Amino acid sequence: MATSFNVGDMAVYPAQGVAEILGIETLEISGYTNRFYVLRCLDSEKKIRVPIANVDQVGLRCLVDDGEIAEVLATLRAADVVIEEPNWNRRYRRYVEKIQTGSLVDVAQVLR
Structure with missing residues (x-):
């Protein structure tokens, strides 16, 4: 919906x-x-x-609530960074798609 x-x-x-x-x-x-x-x-x-x-x-x-803010902060504080796609071009496209979703958690994953 x-x-x-x-x-x-x-x-x-x-x-x-x-x-x-x-x-x-x-x-x-x-x-x-x-x-x-x-x-x-x-x-x-x-x-x-x-x-x-x-x-x-x-x-x-x-606008986000306290629960989503906590999830974003946990994502940013995560110790391990996993590069899902070694090809920079595909990785770039995936990052752009994540940013365009508007989800703060997705943007935090790109930032990490």
Whole structure:
């Protein structure tokens, strides 16, 4: 099930940071009617529209809770670093995919 947000909620948009959900708009594009979340990025004041149907694919996510923060910290503190893919090109693509998920645990694994 797709993550859902309400107007006024805070969310994290990958590569942009924390954003506020300003509203929900319905737009017609190429003959198709779609509903969009309208976001305002807190750092840049940039406005972004995210199709509600694609929220999970673009990695828009809720702010993290204490449990996920603990998991991220445990990942960063882990003593052993395992390089899953010796080929740098494939490893790079896998890292980019992990970063684009928007999951802090995935990003922490890339950082390690």
